């Protein structure tokens with residue numbers, strides 16, 4: 001298998017014959033071993049389960065075998081799309097769809113979208129979790145906006161933002177200012 005990509009916490013290997021990739025969470029030497037092991041296992045399980053549940057509902061890679069620190073998924077032969085208005089709309093709509101399904105992505109940007117020349121796929125649910133709390137929803141939107149600054153209005157509009165969520169985003173922003181971050 002060839003190394004396809006190397007993130008800060010995981011390596012992605014490509015198995016061309018089988019048309020799949022393996023996402024392997026690697027040992028982080030700066031972390032205490034048992035804590036690191038526990039986190040790698042729970043992150044792997046959570047990401048695998050969320051992808052499995054989303055498959056058939058939203059366009060995500062299909063998952064196959066799961067191991068302790070790794071899992072196999074469908075290889076999407078594609079690249080990260082350019083950020084433009086259309087992509088900002090896709091990001092907004094994707095967030096809304098995820099939130100309707102009770103999933104917080106927590107790292108949605110063009111770097112976690114793959115375009116195969118035909119369709120757009122959402123990937124990297126490594127920080128994702130299940131929640132329907134307005135605070136988590138607002139933070140998820142803030143994460144996406146912070147990666148698409150020029151298109152904040154487009155993301156919010158295509159999301160179909162409600163006043164309640166908009167107000168919560170304002171709250172979080174003013175809390176951050178007050179805390180000086």
Ligand SMILES: Nc1ncnc2c1ncn2[C@@H]1O[C@H](COP(=O)(O)OP(=O)(O)O)[C@@H](O)[C@H]1O
Pocket residue numbers: 004005006007008009010011012021023061073074075076077078111112114123124125126
């Ligand atoms: N199913 C897939 N098919 C093709 N490439 C993938 C797939 N999953 C991940 N990749 C590639 O590997 C990179 C890192 O994967 P990702 O899940 O985003 O891990 P990380 O948590 O390290 O960011 C992606 O940006 C993408 O280029």
Ligand SMILES: [Mg+2]
Pocket residue numbers: 007111112124
């Ligand atoms: Mg990623």
